[in-house]
Amino acid sequence: MGTTQLEPVPEPKYWHLRTVLSEALDSEFSVGEILPNERDLAARFGVARATLRQALEQLELEGRLQRRRGVGTTVAPPRVGVAVGTERHVWPGAADDAWQPADSTRSAPPAAVADALGTGPEQPVHTVRRSRVSQGRPVAAELLYIPDASVPDLTAIDTPSGPARARAVLRELQRLDLEGQDRAVELGSARAEDARELDRLPGAPVLVVTTRYTAEGRTAALSVATYRADTCRLTFGDSGGVEIHHGTDRQAS
């Protein structure tokens, strides 16, 4: 009796198609160009529509394709590098901040946020909403939670909401000595409100960046920022510019 040799697991069909399509994008299409419809593409590559759709989803995940309702599938421009972390620790709203304050309200934050802030479960905190635009397009939406204890001298008689109120809250926060900050990045899906702001459908893949700012030995503010995963590359560090575009080349290695 001979031994049984285990066959290597074959590449899934959609994955092979993804590689073939990726090469076609490089050689036959330019940025912004609309792809043929799914029926024609499936016929050209001799695959089922379901397989084609899986391959298109892969390429969308990698930022190579964009699918928009009413337009179709287009070849995506390279992702935009968006600076998230720098060496220097600064409060949100500092002079060279890339975010635009939109509003500030007072409400009870989600339980996980209240836990992190050490506030009571139903205790309202200042919630500053900001948005970030890069190269003329919305790239991120942020909710910044600030407990009363971090802005003790904030007067209630200011404007009650709107951008002016948001700026007033941030100005007060900046009076604290920032001791440190932690960040976490994870994959998420856009909530309805963020999706609207980012010009996406609810549930679109986003990169969620959570930043905890510490001062006076406690968490003084917590930011939950939602970046479009299709168009953004988050950059961290000294110069904020790792310019590597992962296209076919990387995949071919």
Add this chain to the structure above:
Amino acid sequence: MGTTQLEPVPEPKYWHLRTVLSEALDSEFSVGEILPNERDLAARFGVARATLRQALEQLELEGRLQRRRGVGTTVAPPRVGVAVGTERHVWPGAADDAWQPADSTRSAPPAAVADALGTGPEQPVHTVRRSRVSQGRPVAAELLYIPDASVPDLTAIDTPSGPARARAVLRELQRLDLEGQDRAVELGSARAEDARELDRLPGAPVLVVTTRYTAEGRTAALSVATYRADTCRLTFGDSGGVEIHHGTDRQAS
């Protein structure tokens, strides 16, 4: 003639179902529990199978569910925080490094990497392959590209490949003075090789972390690390521990 009031865009059906399902996960299921099959779930919530699948995909993207072949859909444990960046800049392979060297070979890197390293298009570089395990499970795979110029005294007579070779290359690299490092994080899909190592299917969503190490005024090494997006939360900063678990709570805000 009256004015036409624009109706707010209604929430897509899958998104509403996602929210309902998410609440059911919190109240009725525990971590590791297997969900009823799609037919039963669709019947229970009175939706089409396609809608159910979209909602399940959302929750998988958010790390709330895991789908495994032969097992079914289970409730996922909270994501594991994996420290990526610290204040201190260190070379890969330094004493407290979380990565295990697996191999080192010499080959021509992908064109985008060669560009970043400033090496010629077909010029071979050292390619160190490392893997990272957290809590007993593979969480990331890395390719670290090091041009000859960064390890000029590396002897060819060492072992030609394998972990010992990888350690020798990293040891040589550490003789350079590290000047700085840049990082970028973006969404990607797992290449076949990485997918195998990470125990995923090719094309699974991953977080791609590209790190450029600079020394002597040039890019001395380039790392492309692929983290499982379903199980990992990447942490950066002082203490490396933002412990916010985004579940229903956050979405309900």
